[in-house]
Amino acid sequence: MxxxxxxxxxxxxxxxxxxxxxxxxxxxxxxxxxxxxxxxxxxxxxxxxxxxxxxxxxxxxxxxxxxxxxxxxxxxxxxxxxxxxxxxxxxxxxxxxxxxxxxxxxxxxxxxxxxxxxxxxxxxxxxxxxxxxxxxxxxxxxxxxxxxxxxxxxxxxxxxxxxxxxxxxxxxxxxxxxxxxxxxxxxxxxxxxxxxxxxxxxxxxxxxxxxxxxxxxxxxxxxxxxxxxxxxQASNTLSYPIQPLQCQADSKSNVLMLTIDSLRADMVDAKTMPFLHQYTEQNQSFTQHYSGGNQFKTGMFSLLYGLQGSYGDARIFNNTSPLMIRSFKQAGYELGLFIPETNLNLRSAQAMFNDFTPVIAEETNGSAEADILSVGHFKQWQSAQQRPWFALVNLKAPENFDTPVGFLGIETVKADPNLKPAQKVLFNQYRQSLNFIDKQIQAIVSELPSDTLVVITGVNGKIFTSNSDEALRNLSPESVRVPLVIHWPNALASKVNYRTSHYGVVPTLMTHVLGCTNNTSDYSAGRSLLQPSKETWIYIGDSRIFAIYQQSEITVIDRHGKYRIYDENFEHRLHKKMSAPELIQVLREGRRLYNH
Known part of the structure; x- marks a missing residue:
């Protein structure tokens, strides 16, 4: 039983x-x-x-x-x-x-x-x-x-x-x-x-x-x-732009965008970069400016597309060039790109440079020699132009702490005592590289026509390490805070002390050079640099790891949702919960173009 x-x-x-x-x-x-x-x-x-x-x-x-x-x-x-x-x-x-x-x-x-x-x-x-x-x-x-x-x-x-x-x-x-x-x-x-x-x-x-x-x-x-x-082929789930552009340029100024890889804002001083320092004092300088990323692909993406780096993985950008560049082309501008060969392979969006006529500098003898070639190529190209032109010149030497053979440079200075011995060596080598770049900037800018609008900025910042993985993960201000100076023809010098970012460059040029009347949110995550942004945060990074820069704290988040909060100088970790309202705005901005 x-x-x-x-x-x-x-x-x-x-x-x-x-x-x-x-x-x-x-x-x-x-x-x-x-x-x-x-x-x-x-x-x-x-x-x-x-x-x-x-x-x-x-x-x-x-x-x-x-x-x-x-x-x-x-x-x-x-x-x-x-x-x-x-x-x-x-x-x-x-x-x-x-x-x-x-x-x-x-x-x-x-x-x-x-x-x-x-x-x-x-x-x-x-x-x-x-x-x-x-x-x-x-x-x-x-x-x-x-x-x-x-x-x-x-x-x-x-x-x-x-x-x-x-x-x-x-x-x-x-x-x-x-x-x-x-x-x-x-x-x-x-x-x-x-x-x-x-x-x-x-x-x-x-x-x-x-x-x-x-x-x-x-x-x-x-x-x-x-x-x-x-x-x-591009997915039809993303709207870029959200509404058709309405643009009418009154006058067509030549535009030069001079971008330098790994250019830290706090290193532009009278001893290290005397020409750029003086040029900054004589034009409109943005003292609290941030890149959209800590590396070339996110920094350049935010600069040319005006969108958060999280969009860089979208398939549509493998076939869709930056709206700003397309708009310059449609307005009748000649487009020139002067760039080191390795940077072409680092871009996140494969169509980023499609509308340009590229002149690529080989890096057989290093980044500094390639930069010298790029400067020469640009000057030759610019002197032959008969129509209004838009040129993007990208210089890379500071990324690799590089200088050309025989470059005398400047005398070394005492580095920050908090740096490690190896970092102190890189600090002074970095200064030498910046001094070399300063001379290249002078060689370009001093011979430009007076009516040329000039934008000079860093693609990203720099930390003193030779470890690429460490540089990739680091989202501190040293990695993302960069100089930005704009020379407006016939304008007086001025300083902008409110916080700005790369996301504002596209709306500024689209509005004030191309005469576009659309709401800037139709095509960009930013607002014009000439007025303070309403957002209290800046998104920096890509879809895998990013930072949210707020007024008094920096939150670093990875793709799995793990986050750490630091003080505004990135020196101390704060043991507190994240502010939900700002993060909701950030996440929504990263999805906004998908929802139209």
């Missing part, structure tokens, strides 16, 4: 486990339906292999999530409470909560571009009223619960018939093949840089696609090829 009861108990538990597996599979299907909402944020595939990858990835990922949820929440309850009525009710409630959480994650992802985490949840909770509209957040959970209860009872009553069909192993095999295939396809796509596939990397929650670029290359598989067909 006892054995019979044990056997009946085992059979009941076995039936409940079988039922639980099918219930989890059903919820995996529901999760796939909810998961399609993520695609409205990132855009749909445009090729058959993109759709194929997305199909197997969706099936594998959401089936896996449903099974994990079953294993953690439902399976233990099956052993503790092996009573079908209780278990079905609890399972329906758990599944409803899980699907509502997934649905809420799709809302947060659409609005902020990130999945739920303790960090994201804090922000979303503070902005709850804006995220949840109408009464759908009440009706939807009730509807889901009704579906779950119906499905739970339906499967329980028919579990024996379902088992007789012997579909279990086939379904498991199919889901397993999809899961493994999605990772294998992603390994290949990562190695071959197939953006049609890799752009979905962060789309689904808890998704960590396998990568093996070095493994593929070590086995003789070429990872450098690109798919140059319709897969690289």
């Amino acid at each position: 006892v054995e019979r009861k044990k056997q009946m108990s085992r059979d009941r538990v076995s039936r409940l486990i079988n039922w639980g597996h099918w219930f989890a599979f059903f919820n995996g299907l529901l999760a796939m339906i909810v998961g399609t909402r993520y695609l409205s944020s990132v855009g749909y595939p445009e090729t058959w292999f993109g759709w194929g990858y997305l199909a197997v990835s969706t099936i594998g990922q959401f089936s896996f999530l449903a099974f994990i949820a079953y294993l953690i929440c439902l399976f233990p309850l099956t052993l503790i409470l092996p009573y079908s009525k209780i278990l079905r009710g609890l399972a329906a409630v758990i599944a409803t909560l899980s699907l509502c959480l997934l649905l809420y994650d799709t809302i947060v992802y659409a609005d902020y571009g990130m999945h739920l985490s303790p960090f994201a949840f804090d922000i979303a909770w503070a902005d709850l009223s804006a995220l949840l509209h109408g009464t759908s957040y009440i009706v939807t959970p009730i509807a889901i619960l009704a579906i779950e209860l119906t499905a739970a009872n339906f499967l329980w009553k028919r579990i024996e018939k379902i088992q007789k069909l012997n579909l279990g192993n086939k379904v498991i095999a199919f889901v397993g093949v999809c899961f493994v295939s999605s990772h294998l396809i992603h390994i290949w796509a990562d190695a071959a840089d197939i953006t049609e596939i890799t752009r979905f990397d962060d789309t689904y929650p808890l998704s960590y696609p396998a990568t093996a670029r070095s493994f593929m290359e070590s086995h003789g598989i070429d990872g450098s090829s690109q798919i140059n067909d319709e897969a690289t």
